[in-house]
Amino acid sequence: MxxxxxxxxxxxxxxxxxxxxxxxxxxxxxxxxxxxxxxxxxxAPAQEHRFSKVHDLTHTLFEGFPTFSGEKWFTVEKPVTWEKDKVNLHRWTLMEHTGTHMDAPLHFSENGMSVDMIDIADLVVPLAVIDIRERAASDPDAALTPDDIKAWEAVNGPLPEGCCVAMNSGWHALLDSPKFTGRDAEGKNHTPGFHAETAEFLIKERSVKGIAVDTLSLDRGLASSGDFPVHYQWLGSGRWGVEAIAGLDDLPAKGAMLVVAGPKVRGATGGPSRIIALV
Amino acid sequence: MxxxxxxxxxxxxxxxxxxxxxxxxxxxxxxxxxxxxxxxxxxAPAQEHRFSKVHDLTHTLFEGFPTFSGEKWFTVEKPVTWEKDKVNLHRWTLMEHTGTHMDAPLHFSENGMSVDMIDIADLVVPLAVIDIRERAASDPDAALTPDDIKAWEAVNGPLPEGCCVAMNSGWHALLDSPKFTGRDAEGKNHTPGFHAETAEFLIKERSVKGIAVDTLSLDRGLASSGDFPVHYQWLGSGRWGVEAIAGLDDLPAKGAMLVVAGPKVRGATGGPSRIIALV
Structure with missing residues (x-):
């Protein structure tokens, strides 16, 4: 440390x-x-950001939203209804890591920050979108590698200071398909994700606050069916992640500001979040 | 209509x-x-917005966060722990209208929009902060009136097109006090809020997408212990509200952009939200 x-x-x-x-x-x-x-x-003087368009990068959460484990992680009850009460008010029961959601450092560390401890300024950051859709289309175990970062920089310049690096694997479009979890007969998932070497590279050689994936796991499905190397290394370093992000196809590779509106819940290890891009 | x-x-x-x-x-x-x-x-061409600072307008949510009814509306369990699993992951059970949260039109209407139906562009809007702290300090039943709107406009110019009008009553600073709910011996609450005439004025004579309060109710506590006139009129008109907003003291009366990052949950009548101001 x-x-x-x-x-x-x-x-x-x-x-x-x-x-x-x-x-x-x-x-x-x-x-x-x-x-x-x-x-x-x-x-350093505060940097000015400009935007004229707002993009929603959030999947709608519903009962039955796919989960990494395959368990049902979100339930809605309707104890107060218009018919009975002339008011509508629902009760939710949920595991924190469902839907489009944040991973706080505490999720994969003993004493890391919970969501409420993260400074809001560290959740509104420049966004770099790395497109690996072509490779992932033919390989559900595809990894985002350090070479992908370097290829992005060759076109767009250095990763912005304090940015979020987001993987666009095309998986956000597969939400209604069994491919979204990619679970095989042995119960292992097959979805693209960050390679462990990429996490290490970004921690040691770049200034990056968060990483985001359009799949259910920062790690590739295979790795996260085992030892979760990216989760332990990345979150353990005090950085955050976003899983099941949507809408990356509509964004430029560089230039958007990402708003990671995570739940400000005391001690939360993560939770359903509204993810927004300002362009 | x-x-x-x-x-x-x-x-x-x-x-x-x-x-x-x-x-x-x-x-x-x-x-x-x-x-x-x-x-x-x-x-109309897209308007450009600029910001250099991010403000968090969200209270931290915790078990025991005050509620309008006095019931406990948020519970956390810890089925997955570092000690046992080398991962932390919690389960929440909550009523939608707890903590700093959104009211969607559906909350007080039969068929209004749920949170997930609201266009994200209608949740990132100019913010007008109306300060009634002085009056509210001596009168917990104080109302934000049409005259307060007109007094704000006399100083700041017309309310911005499609804005959110937020009431700063000073109540956000009372979270740890019994005054936050203001519940009396008869079970009625005493907290400042919008007057019903103000809701009607803003609907008919101004272009406003949402209203926000730093108390637990858009209506004054007394009114919302009875017939909720602002809730029915405002939400029934297809507009949204924010309750228990924090941090308004640090904002200019005019010039901030408000980000109402509500939960994108199918059919939700509202829910804990991350509320952010860009200045």
Whole structure:
């Protein structure tokens, strides 16, 4: 967890949860302040963003929405009805990771941030869309690799500072098909996802706040049927993820701002979210 | 439901749900098309919005968050834990109208739009903040009146086209106090809210998509302990509301864009929402 060249004693005295909550940048700022340095982040002027169109990147959630495990994870009851009460009001029971949803660091770590601990400024970020639809169409186990990132950068320039990298595998269009979970006879899923090497590359060599997939798992289905390497590495590093994102086909590869409107629920490991792009 | 001077036969032939779903403006456009007129809305170029700062206007939701009825409306269970499973994943049970949340038209109408039917473009709108904190501090039954709207316009100019009008009564700061619900010995609540005449004024004389309050009810507590006049009139007109909004003190009276990131749940009458302002 210690950034290169920092004072190990300061790092070791800071709790891991504290570092995760404050975010890596502010953790660095605290170290800088201890050394009498000016934290670069505080000095930077706020960047202006512009938009004229709003895109909804959220699937509608319903009873029977596909889940990674195949279990039913969302139920609606109607205890208050127009007919009986002249008011409508429903009760939901749900597992947090259903529908288009967020993964908070706490989902795959012992003490990582829950959704409510993530600064709202870290949930409104530039979006880079990586299109692997052609490869995924013929290979449901396709991975988004570091080479895909480099190919995107060759066309679009460096990944924007503090961005979200989203995989467009074409899976958002398969919601009504058995292919969406890709479950085989052995109970293993076959869906595209980030390669473990890509998570490591983005953590070590780029500035990325979140990753998003249009499938049910940040990991490829096969990997997440086993040891979830991307989930543990990415979320364990204090970063967030979005699963089952929709609507990426309509967005430019670069230039949109992503709004990850996750549920502000105390201690939540994630949850159904409204995901929006401003273009 | 018929706009002034329209052809009654056209209005009567259109279904109420259809008009509500399409929105009043598009309903008008359909009428105009029938008359061979050019709908003004379609010809308007997309307006550009700018922002450099993101504000979270959402209370953290937790078990025991105050509710209008006093019942417990949010429960968390932890069936999957780090200790047992090396993954954290919770189950929620909730009534839709808890925490900082949206009211969809369906909440107080027979066939109005559910949350998932509202166009995302109608949930990202200019925000007008009306400050009645001084009056509300000495009167928990204070109402936001048409005169308050006119006083705001005298300073800030006309309400922006398609805006949200938000009441800042100071109640967001009372979340931990019995004043937040203001429940008296007779079980009636005392909290500020919109006056029924204000709802009628905004529907008939201004272009407003939604209203928001920092209390638990669009209506004043006393009114909503009885016949809910604002709920029935406002939501019944096909417009939305936000209740228990937070953070309005930090916003300008005019100039912010509001993002009402409601839950995209099929048939939902409302639900916990992430409310964000872009300034």
């Amino acid at each position: 210690c950034p290169p060249n920092c004072l190990h004693s300061i790092c070791e005295n800071a709790s891991r949860r504290g570092l995760l909550k404050a975010g890596f940048g502010i953790g660095l700022a605290a170290v800088s302040a201890g050394l009498g340095l000016q934290p670069a982040r505080a000095a | 018929c706009p002034p001077n329209c052809l009654h036969s056209i209005c009567e032939n259109a279904s109420r749900r259809g008009l509500l779903k399409a929105g009043f403006g598009i309903g008008l456009a359909a009428v105009s098309a029938g008359l061979g007129l050019q709908p003004a809305r379609a010809a």
